[in-house]
Amino acid sequence: MEGFLYQASIYLAAAVIAVPIAARLGLGSVLGYLAAGILIGPVFGLVGHETEELQHFAEFGVVMMLFLIGLELSPKALWDMRHRLLGLGGMQTTITTLAVMVGAMLLDQSWSVALAVGLIFALSSTAIVLQTLSEKGLMQTGGGRSAFSVLLTQDIAVIPILALLPLLALPKPSDMVLADALERPVGEVAHAVSGHHDASFSLVQGLPGWGVTLVTIGAVAAIILTGIYLIAPVFRFIHAARLREMYTALALLIVCGISFVMYLVGLSPALGAFLAGVVLANSEFRHELESDIEPFKGLLLGLFFITVGAGINFAILFGAPFLILGLALLVIVTKGLILYLLGRVFNLRGRDLWLFTLSLAQAGEFGFVLISFSSQQNVVPPALTEILLLVVALTMLITPLLFILYDWLSKRIETIAETHEPDKIDHQGPVIIVGIGRFGQIVNRLVRSAGYSTVVLDHDLQAIQRMRRFGVKGFFGDPTRPELLHAAGLKDAKVLVAAIDDPDAATRLVAFARRERPDLHIIARARDRTHVFRLYQAGANDIVREMFDASLRAGRYVLENIGLSEYEASEMEETFYHHDRHSVRELAALWNPDVPTIKNEPYIARAQELEKELETMLLSQLEESAEVSTTKKRRA
CATH class of the missing domain: 3.40.50.720 (NAD(P)-binding Rossmann-like Domain)
Incomplete structure (x- = not known):
């Protein structure tokens, strides 16, 4: 108990001190949380290996964030975004994967390792980007909506990526690999990311592919039907009790329950929470859910960023600083160039184009999950794993600075760049x-x-x-x-x-x-x-x-x-x-x-x-x- 209280005091004190200072300096809360994690971890050594366990717990903040975002989107709005989801998001993921893969092969990596690295760095940080966009009030801009579309596509893409990575580690000819993959239950592949293989925690382990598909569709249908027909009566029942804390308990139960169901069928809990939020977007209880979950989301996301900062291995960084920092900057520049070109293709201009480009140029928190999974499946060598973890963390650490660069460019665009000539006034009035x-x-x-x-x-x-x-x-x-x-x-x-x-x-x-x-x-x-x-x-x-x-x-x-x-x-x-x-x-x-x-x-x-x-x-x-x-x- 004493150890828990000590650790809790350290984390909370670091956040309370570092985040307001960062906010006052105009650096944003995310950079404040990351700096707090670096101070209590690598710098002063106040926390240890428990940060890895906390990070898995704190990732639940991402789940809550996507649930709240889903509450802001009706199914009609999501349908209107289909072109950006399939076009912009799909092209970004594919082109970035191929570009990073080519770069890794030029650095003498095999094609299978290079492909895995490309898939890891194709994803961006949902937690940092959406948190920062919300803080700055940029979510409803053209660039903010486009960035959200890409992030949502990336979250969906995690599922097939988890199914693909084990295929890269099998030492068999490609035709045999494909045959074995078709025989291997999909749920086993997706479930392996959690590191648990107990059948009691999976509804799809051991099922053939068609069985996994039916169970998965049934779980998604159950979530949709529950949101439409069950949530409202339960809320009315809770309302009759006239206990304010029961609203909070019900809101947490909805998010936790949906996430657990998604976990059981091998899907992303964040994706399930987002789907539930979309279903409840038109509910009369939407605002009640938002107000109940918002404080938990903020604290868990903050804890997640602190654990990212505390988990940076400075020994490896100082051992090859130019290599690792150079790789991090190369990832940001490569992704930024691809995002900039895609933004122009999809008619983003001015501040929207720069917001879209700079906000998504980092690697994401799912990168940690994919690196860990790749290591377990012997897809990526152990020596390369530590470097990849450090590069992902550094790109996330640099992201707040990219938003500061966007603010500077936005002011320059506003004060300088009016490319249109003023109209000739041919009319006067009183x-x-x-x-x-x-x-x-x-x-x-x-x-x-x-x-x-x-x-x-x-x-x-x-x-x-x-x-x-x-x-x-x-x-x-x-x-x-x-x-x-x-x-x-x-x-x-x-x-x-x-x-x-x-x-x-x-x-x-x-x-x-x-x-x-x-x-x-x-x-x-x-x-x-x-x-x-x-x-x-x-x-x-x-x-x-x-x-x-x-x-x-x-x-x-x-x-x-x-x-x-x-x-x-x-x-x-x-x-x-x-x-x-x-x-x-x-x-x-x-x-x-x-x-x-x-x-x-x-x-x-x-x-x-x-x-x-x-x-x-x-x-x-x-x-x-x-x-x-x-x-x-x-x-x-």
Whole structure:
């Protein structure tokens, strides 16, 4: 017990210290976990061989992650991805395997060993890539969806790879190898990866090929039918108990049970969990499952990354540092080049192309499984096994740096590369709307519906093209450039609407327009109160905070449903609105961008005074509304 508590304290302390530091430095949590593992393992020697056993346990975090991803995908969405799954994912796995195989043969490896090495390095890290994409909010981008398609294909490909690897170790002619392989039960091959051969833990061991197929199809069908017909009644039964912890127990039971069934038939537990998630994607209990499993997924994935870092054999690395590091970089460059070319073939461009290329250039956690399995089956020599394990770990360790490179390239692409020439503006109107996102679209529709002409400017070419498909004309170009604003009719316009997303660009736009046209009425979109102050100082007349009006309306609904009448709630809303506009103007005069708000004493003092004024005004308004309501009732 004492040993367990000691080890648990070491792992948790390493994560708590290293991960926040890495996150503050912008390196991401994955690199923090890997660094924590390196520190407590090879550097200080605080943990030992138990990391290998923990790694098998922590791989369950990958299973949970794929279950949660499946919950985000309906079967229709998965069907829509079929071209990327079969085309993009299949081509990446095949071409990468062949490229690495050729490279290994050039390094004097036999064709069978080279093929095994190619299969190992064809796979990428599902855990690192999906975790990082989720953290950075890149999962729904074109590059993120393409990367996910490839990862899902790779996870599926693990099954035939496990069946193929033993064939490479049989010292028989190729025709005999194929005959023996057909006679050998498929379940025995797939089940061997776990290292256990007890028939009690396999439903397919000893069965002929057709029997394995039937049992496997039956297990998958059972998972689908259970998700459709059984989960909902069980959830309702648990709900009747009114015990919050039972929801968590049921969520864990679903994932563990499905994984165990997949294990029994020799399939990937992660693939089974993903399938179950897809089946439950349209369930009313989807969000409950997500909230229950998310904390376990995060902790287990973190533990997995720590064990990867702790398992790096620095003795071998320091024995041949240039060879091993060179091999790791060669794998990343080779896979990156193949991914880049495939991305262009499948019409990925710009940031999406670089995200797809850099995110999948590493080897993956299934590489450890395949290397171990290859060693057991005498496919790969023992001396080469240690080198392969180290190369896989190093590529995973380098992956967070590749995401940092992507962030740098993304900013460069955003600030430099606009290959399209700005449109020639051949139309002018009394209203110029800069920015045609969700905010600008509503403003533009309202003004045009009232019969007034608008000139729309935006630097997003796709947004302009979408508008044109709906018959609304807009002009592409950088709206903060003076010549574009003058071409749009800034000299004669009556109103300018600054609706662009970038707060700094919006402030520069307002300041320039105010210098050029002191009489122009400027309406600006603000992200928050600080941005409101900056826009006031830049010269905006009317400023609309993004969420202010919606929040105010929600507050009015709250008041109506806790006892106030519609009239009283409306009056309170109106009072709050006018007082807030007055407060913002008062505080904008005291706000200093060079002094932190918490240290600006005049600002804080005035803000406290205004808050007391608001409380007094609202109480007075409530009393007046009550008197008016009483008078109306008496007259009635």
